[in-house]
Each structure stands twice: as C-alpha cells, then as structure tokens.
Amino acid sequence: MIEVKPIRFEEGTATAVTVYLPKTTLLSVSTDHGYIMCGALDVGLLNTRLASREILAGRAVGVKTIDELLDAPLESVTATAESRGITAGMTGRDAIRKMF
Secondary structure, X not given: OEEEEEEEEOOEEEEEEEEEEOOEEEEEEEOOOOEEEOXXXXXXXXXXXXXXXXXXXXXXXXXXXXXXXXXXXXXXXOHHHHHOOOOOOOEHHHHHHOOO
16 A cells, blocks of 8 residues: 655645555655655665765654654765755754755
C-alpha cells in the first residue's frame, strides 16, 4: 500500500509518501527542490556516483512514521544540501523548510 498526503509549511506544501513493504516502511517528504527520507536513502551514493545531479536530500534513521521523520535529526545530508545550509543533526522539519 502507498499513502500520499500534503504537509503544509509556512514556506509551501510538501508531499509525504509512505510505502508499506513487508517488514519495513519507506518514508519520504519532498518539495519541488529536494527531499528527506528514511534510512533506505544512500547519501553516499548521491554524493559520489550521482554527484553531477546535485541532489538536495537528507536521511534520518530509525524512523517509522512521517511525523518521526520530520522530528528526527538528520543522520546525513548530501553535499548539495550542505551548500543550502542543511546539516546533519538538523531536524527533518527544519531541513524541509530550507528546501522550498
């Protein structure tokens, strides 16, 4: 099952996607410019093999719901995210606000 819902911020509306899989759930919140995701996101890959794409993204680990993803500190972020002032340790919610 896949669940998609809007999440409103002062800066704009983001899209939350929850993908229910056997024994795990994939979570993401995205804007038109970037996204945060659960631990399934491979930030290392985005920073190396896909670096030319300049992907704006962050990863939080140990989260099971969209609310947890938004409230958790990001464990890692892409180089492009860092260039926009998004850092590891910042909450997902604060990172999304910088992605509008």
